[in-house]
Amino acid sequence: MVSRSVEEDIDLEQAVVHSVTDVNQMIKHCLERPEFMGLFVQGEIFNFKHHSSGHMYFTLKDESSRLRAVMFRSMNRNLAFRPKNGDIVIALGSIGVYEPNGEYQIYVEELIPQGDGLLHWRFQQLKDKLAAEGLFNPRLKKKLPFLPRRIAVITSPTGAAVRDIISVITRRFPGAWITVVPALVQGSDASRSLISALRKAEKLAELDVAIIARGGGSLEELWPFNDEELARAIASFPLPIVSAVGHETDFTIADFAADIRAATPSAAAELVVPDKDQLVAYVRKIGSRLTEQTKARVVRRQQNLNMLLRGLTSRRFLEINRQQRQKVDDLVNRASMLVNHRREIYQQRLASLAGRLNSLSPLATLERGYAVCQKIDGRIITSFDQVTTGEPISVRLRRGTIDCLVKGVDCRDR
Amino acid sequence: MTDEFTFEDALKGLEEIVEQLEDGETTLDESLRLFERGVGLAKRCQRLLDEAESRIEILVSQNGRDKVEAFPEMDDEVEVES
Numbered sequence: 001m002v003s004r005s006v007e008e009d010i011d012l013e014q015a016v017v018h019s020v021t022d023v024n025q026m027i028k029h030c031l032e033r034p035e036f037m038g039l040f041v042q043g044e045i046f047n048f049k050h051h052s053s054g055h056m057y058f059t060l061k062d063e064s065s066r067l068r069a070v071m072f073r074s075m076n077r078n079l080a081f082r083p084k085n086g087d088i089v090i091a092l093g094s095i096g097v098y099e100p101n102g103e104y105q106i107y108v109e110e111l112i113p114q115g116d117g118l119l120h121w122r123f124q125q126l127k128d129k130l131a132a133e134g135l136f137n138p139r140l141k142k143k144l145p146f147l148p149r150r151i152a153v154i155t156s157p158t159g160a161a162v163r164d165i166i167s168v169i170t171r172r173f174p175g176a177w178i179t180v181v182p183a184l185v186q187g188s189d190a191s192r193s194l195i196s197a198l199r200k201a202e203k204l205a206e207l208d209v210a211i212i213a214r215g216g217g218s219l220e221e222l223w224p225f226n227d228e229e230l231a232r233a234i235a236s237f238p239l240p241i242v243s244a245v246g247h248e249t250d251f252t253i254a255d256f257a258a259d260i261r262a263a264t265p266s267a268a269a270e271l272v273v274p275d276k277d278q279l280v281a282y283v284r285k286i287g288s289r290l291t292e293q294t295k296a297r298v299v300r301r302q303q304n305l306n307m308l309l310r311g312l313t314s315r316r317f318l319e320i321n322r323q324q325r326q327k328v329d330d331l332v333n334r335a336s337m338l339v340n341h342r343r344e345i346y347q348q349r350l351a352s353l354a355g356r357l358n359s360l361s362p363l364a365t366l367e368r369g370y371a372v373c374q375k376i377d378g379r380i381i382t383s384f385d386q387v388t389t390g391e392p393i394s395v396r397l398r399r400g401t402i403d404c405l406v407k408g409v410d411c412r413d414r
Numbered sequence: 415m416t417d418e419f420t421f422e423d424a425l426k427g428l429e430e431i432v433e434q435l436e437d438g439e440t441t442l443d444e445s446l447r448l449f450e451r452g453v454g455l456a457k458r459c460q461r462l463l464d465e466a467e468s469r470i471e472i473l474v475s476q477n478g479r480d481k482v483e484a485f486p487e488m489d490d491e492v493e494v495e496s
Contacts, residue, residue, distance in 0.1 A: 146420070173462075178469065181472075200473060286425075286432055290431065290435070292454040297442065370445070
């Protein structure tokens, strides 16, 4: 190798020698032009640092290249998500040159998440928008009916969700009326399909409640249930509607729009029907109480009536109340004494006596609408086997009596 | 059944009647009238529970019109329109 002096090849007298500053300035001039402004750049976030100053410093990279980035506090203040390493994003910004370091970077004005991040972001945007419109207002939520005549289930006609719902409902309440309204629950046509199914369900006769359901899946698979039009259709559904989408921890916009959210399709099924066995037992129990209470009241009244009818003049009647008996004895004695002396006073006392006796008398009972049936010989009839068909009997009313002929007897108690 | 009287209404009515009979000072006439009404309500509740016939069906579209059919066995394929 022959070494020779560099100065022999390069004529320094003629060359233009720049300073570093000059070069950087020239580069800055080249880069800070319209074609490098307002660029959309997609990449993965790398080396992310959120400085205490509020500025964000990071690198955007793809498979073969990197670009330094900065997002100043004034720009990142309203970010709807927290950027972190590994996030795929689209950055909107302009290229600038930081001369002191001889570095160019993208000065980011907007950062939009992609992939799952983008979906989460969109979810949040829509949720906030509809919430602000009052679509999720708790006061608008309808109460589920206690015992629905008919239940609509809007879901895929195949798969675990519809199977689970049907089996839980029929186990809990055999005899339930379920109508499955099929829809797509995945893919780009799903939202439209679900809305169409809701419209059809609305028209079902005797419908009292609806369930909209889908089994578990990824955020993307559940995405149709975050559709804005579907949310509006659910919120405006005229009957109570339960949403059961995904697993316990999945929340979709549909869940917020529905009247009640169930964690799983099976849970939704439990909400819409009561337990039939428990209900039947309860109705029977109340029916028994009804009969018992009424019987008790009737028996009490009947006992009183029987005692009165067993003979007003019998001394047993007067044993009911010894005090009353004393009084009555006394009054009767005085009455008979007075009868011997003065007719008018007798009338008065007798009337008074009659009045007092009246409250204990079966006539008062007659006042209340009861009738006393008597045989021709005057015996009181209290049972069907005291009379024969064709036998004449007399029915004593509050006013007057009715002569009757027995047409027939019935041995059943009322 | 198109009664505005739902099962829930009937059950509540029945409970109220029983309460009245247990607490209230009802006359015999009133007691018997309440009893009759109560029996009617209990029978209706029972009927609503007993008569419920299991119906599991699916809405299908044929020639642009919707109608219900019995829900197929779980393994069958079902067409869905979007």
